[in-house]
Amino acid sequence: MKKFLHRFRDYAALVLILVALVALFGSLSNHFLTAATFNSVANRIPTLTLVATGMTLVLIIGGIDLSVGSVLALAAAVLGVLLVDWHWPLLLSALAAVAVGVAAGFFNGFVCVKLRVPSFIVTLGTLEMARGLAYLTTNSQTKYLAGKVDALAQPIAGLPITPATLLAVLVVVAAQFMLSRAVIGRKMIAIGTNEAATRLAGIATAPVKVFVFATAGALAGLGAICQSARLGASDPNGGVGLELSAIAAAVIGGTSLSGGKGSVVCTFIGVLIIATLEAGLAQIGASEPVKRLVTGAVIVLAVVADGLRKKSQS
Amino acid sequence: MSSAPDTFLHVRGLNKSFAAPVLRDFDLTVRVAEVHALVGANGAGKSTLARILAGLLSRDAGEITLLGQPHEPRFRRQAQAAGVTLMLQELNVLPTLSIAENLFLHALPSRFGLVDRQALRAKARAALARVGLGHLDPDTPAAALGVGQQQLVELAAALAEKCRLLILDEPTAALTARETETLFKNIQQLQQQGVSVIYISHRMDELRRICDRVSVLRDGQRVATLPMAEASTPELVKLMAGREMPTHPAPRQRQPGAVALSVQQLCAGAAVQDVSFEVRGGEILGISGLVGAGRTETLRAIFGADRCDGGSITIQGRATNIRQPSDAVAAGLALVPEDRKQHGLLLPQSIRVNGTLAALKNIFIRRDDETSATARLVERLAVKCNSAEQAVSTLSGGNQQKIVIGRWLLPDSKVLLLDEPTRGVDVPAKEAIYKLLRELADDGKAIVIVSSELPELMALCDRIAVMSAGRIVREFLPHEWTPEKLTEAAFRGHLTA
Numbered sequence: 001m002k003k004f005l006h007r008f009r010d011y012a013a014l015v016l017i018l019v020a021l022v023a024l025f026g027s028l029s030n031h032f033l034t035a036a037t038f039n040s041v042a043n044r045i046p047t048l049t050l051v052a053t054g055m056t057l058v059l060i061i062g063g064i065d066l067s068v069g070s071v072l073a074l075a076a077a078v079l080g081v082l083l084v085d086w087h088w089p090l091l092l093s094a095l096a097a098v099a100v101g102v103a104a105g106f107f108n109g110f111v112c113v114k115l116r117v118p119s120f121i122v123t124l125g126t127l128e129m130a131r132g133l134a135y136l137t138t139n140s141q142t143k144y145l146a147g148k149v150d151a152l153a154q155p156i157a158g159l160p161i162t163p164a165t166l167l168a169v170l171v172v173v174a175a176q177f178m179l180s181r182a183v184i185g186r187k188m189i190a191i192g193t194n195e196a197a198t199r200l201a202g203i204a205t206a207p208v209k210v211f212v213f214a215t216a217g218a219l220a221g222l223g224a225i226c227q228s229a230r231l232g233a234s235d236p237n238g239g240v241g242l243e244l245s246a247i248a249a250a251v252i253g254g255t256s257l258s259g260g261k262g263s264v265v266c267t268f269i270g271v272l273i274i275a276t277l278e279a280g281l282a283q284i285g286a287s288e289p290v291k292r293l294v295t296g297a298v299i300v301l302a303v304v305a306d307g308l309r310k311k312s313q314s
Numbered sequence: 315m316s317s318a319p320d321t322f323l324h325v326r327g328l329n330k331s332f333a334a335p336v337l338r339d340f341d342l343t344v345r346v347a348e349v350h351a352l353v354g355a356n357g358a359g360k361s362t363l364a365r366i367l368a369g370l371l372s373r374d375a376g377e378i379t380l381l382g383q384p385h386e387p388r389f390r391r392q393a394q395a396a397g398v399t400l401m402l403q404e405l406n407v408l409p410t411l412s413i414a415e416n417l418f419l420h421a422l423p424s425r426f427g428l429v430d431r432q433a434l435r436a437k438a439r440a441a442l443a444r445v446g447l448g449h450l451d452p453d454t455p456a457a458a459l460g461v462g463q464q465q466l467v468e469l470a471a472a473l474a475e476k477c478r479l480l481i482l483d484e485p486t487a488a489l490t491a492r493e494t495e496t497l498f499k500n501i502q503q504l505q506q507q508g509v510s511v512i513y514i515s516h517r518m519d520e521l522r523r524i525c526d527r528v529s530v531l532r533d534g535q536r537v538a539t540l541p542m543a544e545a546s547t548p549e550l551v552k553l554m555a556g557r558e559m560p561t562h563p564a565p566r567q568r569q570p571g572a573v574a575l576s577v578q579q580l581c582a583g584a585a586v587q588d589v590s591f592e593v594r595g596g597e598i599l600g601i602s603g604l605v606g607a608g609r610t611e612t613l614r615a616i617f618g619a620d621r622c623d624g625g626s627i628t629i630q631g632r633a634t635n636i637r638q639p640s641d642a643v644a645a646g647l648a649l650v651p652e653d654r655k656q657h658g659l660l661l662p663q664s665i666r667v668n669g670t671l672a673a674l675k676n677i678f679i680r681r682d683d684e685t686s687a688t689a690r691l692v693e694r695l696a697v698k699c700n701s702a703e704q705a706v707s708t709l710s711g712g713n714q715q716k717i718v719i720g721r722w723l724l725p726d727s728k729v730l731l732l733d734e735p736t737r738g739v740d741v742p743a744k745e746a747i748y749k750l751l752r753e754l755a756d757d758g759k760a761i762v763i764v765s766s767e768l769p770e771l772m773a774l775c776d777r778i779a780v781m782s783a784g785r786i787v788r789e790f791l792p793h794e795w796t797p798e799k800l801t802e803a804a805f806r807g808h809l810t811a
Contacts, residue, residue, distance in 0.1 A: 181681075183674045190671060193660040200619060200657050201671040201721065202643025260662065 062259025080143030080234030105217020712743025
């Protein structure tokens with residue numbers, strides 16, 4: 001119970017920021033607290049949530065995955081080509097998109113572990129390679145999916161929730177459960193805290209690390225499907241800069257860039273904060289430069305506030 | 315000021331708390347040109363006192379004077395300006411900078427705003443010569459030095475200042491015998507120049523050689539100050555622990571079982587050459603030798619932590635192919651590494667997470683099992699803590715080490731390899747570790763201990779193998795060994811090489 005309250009206090013600070021943002025934009029704009037805004041936010045978050053969940057896991061083992069945006073574009077490109085040009089059924093095409101993500105993630109993890117290249121560098125390379133492959137796959141053209149995957153982004157039974165949102169929330173819950181209750185989650189935290197000590201405690205670290213990168217890739221693949229569903233198209237230009245938004249969401253949620261510490265639920269709240277900011281700033285008519293300025297400032301503020309909160313606790 | 319005229323440092327009513335009080339109404343007087351030993355269990359407050367004197371920590375309350383002048387440093391350089399220098403337990407060397415730059419980083423000689431390399435080199439050479447490192451090129455990057463040499467460079471940096479009180483916190487933990495001699499020679503020279511020294515160590519033989527008086531700390535208070543010559547070791551241990559404690563009980567007779575671990579012709583890099591030995595169940599084998607003799611490397615190679623170039627390892631009669639530590643653990647081996655902070659612990663994580671790290675299996679974590687297993691571990695090893703959810707970084711060194719060892723009680727390890735299991739560990743924790751190891755041996759486990767402390771090995775082991783220059787040069791049985799013979803064997807590889 002004490003532990004639960006403690007955990008809840010971690011969430012409470014983030015939820016407070018979120019509520020404050022909603023209240024702020026609600027008071028600044030008459031149109032903010034409407035179903036339309038909620039819909040637009042709910043529609044935007046699944047992709048970032050999925051990718052940021054994968055990113056959080058990678059950050060927890062002390063790595064980083066810069067390739068997720070490009071991998072997402074590659075997976076979307078494969079999805080589009082299979083659906084439109086090859087006329088594959090939806091399910092198979094979707095599976096193929098996820099498989100592309102897994103393959104890219106596996107490549108990242110494998111090079112990291114076997115060739116001992118830092119993940120920053122491997123995934124920086126994959127960022128370029130996957131983007132190139134995405135252009136090659138689609139001949140640099142956007143594939144219009146003509147309603148083939150729209151179902152994922154359609155509201156369920158009139159509620160402002162889409163299957164994609166549900167999927168994202170489900171993934172968050174599953175990932176958080178893995179982190180706190182599964183042995184592999186414990187191993188991930190141990191590796192991120194002190195890899196040498198973890199290895200010497202008899203834990204095979206390589207499979208865990210490869211698993212985490214492959215998971216991040218798979219989630220980028222799922223993200224690609226959600227994104228394509230929302231846009232009704234698969235765009236090889238999609239997901240540019242997504243890795244930075246994902247890192248931002250994780251960091252706002254208190255995940256440590258040096259590894260060993262992080263929560264997927266907190267990352268999810270971080271995603272909500274970013275999405276609310278974007279929607280709210282758009283509503284009050286902020287220009288693109290101003291939006292970026294404010295979003296950047298919020299990232300820094302959130303991390304500073306988190307640091308202060310921890311200091312006051314200890 | 316009421317203190318005697320030859321008092322250099324006077325501490326009165328010093329208090330400092332972190333979560334719990336660490337120093338309570340602490341008093342201490344150090345005379346001019348005195349080498350004053352501080353002894354006490356880990357967590358008694360020695361290092362905290364040193365850090366307060368050196369300006370690394372602030373005090374909560376209390377008065378500190380140097381020759382009657384108040385000493386209230388707010389940071390390290392301020393304390394150094396007042397003549398108080400602490401040589402840290404953890405090294406403070408910047409590895410990529412040269413020795414010379416490390417020595418004079420705070421005051422690089424400059425001309426027209428540029429570093430005056432020539433002057434820097436000359437100053438560095440002079441400082442190095444003082445600590446017996448005159449043969450080193452001051453332009454060498456500090457990373458190229460051994461740990462002991464790095465420590466002497468730190469000492470050189472301290473001596474380059476106008477030092478009136480030098481504080482040494484476990485200075486010889488990483489030093490070779492020769493480097494220790496250099497250190498002692500320097501301390502004696504400083505003493506002749508009127509410098510006071512506070513010397514913190516667990517090693518009684520060292521204290522006896524160089525200290526004038528000794529103060530015993532217990533639970534944040536000074537319980538006694540004695541002239542070193544009049545303080546017997548059992549008496550000091552009793553004062554530290556607050557109760558009578560046998561320092562070195564006689565080895566017990568055990569009936570060794572079947573061969574548990576057999577290492578044949580093990581080779582690993584230049585450090586381990588053709589090492590063969592056997593340990594039986596219920597037997598404690600000690601591996602003695604000088605620093606750099608290849609003892610740590612031998613254990614790491616057996617455990618799969620480092621590459622092994624040849625040789626075979628058989629566990630309970632079964633040949634193994636150990637490529638990484640997880641293979642070793644699966645085969646029934648356990649390793650307690652030399653450096654518990656770098657290689658043993660997940661410092662920010664809890665006692666529970668650290669204590670169960672080697673026992674993770676299946677798919678899901680069973681929280682209740684973990685909690686009860688941790689409680690058993692804490693009880694059996696008498697770990698001093700408030701809760702099993704406490705981060706291990708908040709424990710004292712001895713209690714941290716208990717967790718690293720206790721971790722291996724959960725999986726059913728057959729052979730325990732321990733590398734310097736009591737380094738930097740206070741006396742009561744040492745006794746707890748010795749007791750545990752004897753119990754484990756009685757339970758039939760095979761134990762291999764690498765240690766630089768001969769009394770420890772002689773008290774614990776059924777057999778001692780001595781390594782020298784990468785080889786085992788001789789094995790001793792209890793009736794054969796004496797400290798002299800063991801030491802002579804440790805040097806043997808160097809005589810023939």
